[in-house]
Amino acid sequence: MSANRKASSNRLYRRIGIAVAVLALAAAAFWFWNQRKAAAAEGGYRTTQVERGNIRVAISATGTLSAISTVTVGSQISGQVTDVLVDFNDRVKKDQIIAKIDPSSYEAQIQQGSAAIASAQASLRQMQAALRNAELDYQRKADLGKQKLVAQSDVDLARAARDQAQAQVNSAQAQIRQQTASTQTTRINLGRTVIRSPVDGVVLTRTIEPGQTVAASLQAPELFKIAEDLAKMKIELAVDEADIGQVKVGQPVTFTADAFADRQFKGVVDQVRLSATTTNNVVTYPVVVTVDNSDGTLLPGLTVNAEIEVSRRNDVLKVSNAALRYKPTAEEGAAGPQGGPQVVQMRGGGMSEDLARVASGLKLNAQQQAAFDAAIQAMRERMAARMAPQSSGGGNGLFGRGGGPGGGGMRIVMGGSGGDLQAQIRQRMIERTTQQFAPFRATLSPEQQKQWDAQIAALVGAKRAPLYKLVDGKPQMTMVRVGASDGTSTEVSGPIQQGDEVVTGERAAAAK
Known part of the structure; x- marks a missing residue:
């Protein structure tokens, strides 16, 4: 009786263990299925948002601090030095006696x-x-x-x-x-025989001692080196030839020195010299930066690491450089129907914003502002008319009308030579802008006209690059104007807004 009861109990335990194992396997399968579903819901793209902020473009270079003017004091005569009246770091006045030679x-x-x-x-x-x-x-x-x-x-x-x-x-x-x-x-x-200081300054070096004989047979021997004014100093930076075209007089400079690692100093570009130096096939140009050293912190001879701020753009749209490097795979929605030429929608909203920014820098009077507002309004009305829903076959040729709901602006077929296409786009935009804003330009002064023409040429000639916005889970290409870049983010303008999701890459496909 007891043996039967024991066997029945063992069978019950086995059944319970099998049931627990089945439930555990079912739970694991359910969890795995949910993870796959969540991964599929996340989509196969890595994205980032278009942000608004500042971009600072700087060129890095190294150099050495020195006094603005350093005077070498020598001797025009030969003889034995009888007195040396100054030492290192002594401050001297002009015409002060600093040494004597036996007379x-x-x-x-x-x-x-x-x-x-x-x-x-x-x-x-x-x-x-x-x-x-x-x-x-x-x-x-x-x-x-x-x-x-x-x-x-x-x-x-x-x-x-x-x-x-x-x-x-x-x-x-x-x-x-x-x-x-x-x-x-x-x-x-x-x-x-009486050596006098030619300037007010500080003695940097002294190379003589009392009793020493100086000989001035062929050239004047160097006795002292005097820095004229250490309250103002200079840095001679070696700037690479690839960057020298961006350096201009008056640009701000920030730099650090190893001796004062916790401080950052400021200066201004004072001179861009034409005397190029070639070292190991690397061409560099000297750039002189003036520095305010009124507190006497900086010392002559310090090696500094400097950054020349060549451009600064405040409150602009910017995007990660990874988004501009992204190219979709062939099977994604980047190609046209049946693998045909790629079609790009270019809207004009960004252009109107850029033109408004250009006009704001011209300091327009009331009449000129009214003419500009009228031209901008007319341009926006024309763009709105182009963006009206049309049949998909409305476009023709290289430049067609946008078709389909939500489409608008200029429809460009990205076939043929890219260089020819860019040239045609640029020429078309120049002609259209010149025609639309001719009445406004006529109200400008000659100086304002010069600035307007230069800014329009720079705007139309700006580099353009494809950017892929994520729309309904698929990348949709749009051409944007590319501006300044700090190496991490790049300024963009055109048919794009703050907060737009843009694709930076594709996620690896999950193993099945």
């Missing part, structure tokens, strides 16, 4: 020159006395010669003696001038 040899030369001048002056007085005597002798003999009391040869000899005495006087006078000039040169060199 004894030059003082002796001046005394010798003075003695030589005195001797020459004494000789001159003797020669002047001889000249006077020769002049009187010639006058006497000339008078006697007129009376035929002396021979003519005696008169000629007296004249020659007078001329000779005059030449000796002239020679003595020249010797005095020569000796005086030589002595004056020695006096100048004597003054050069």
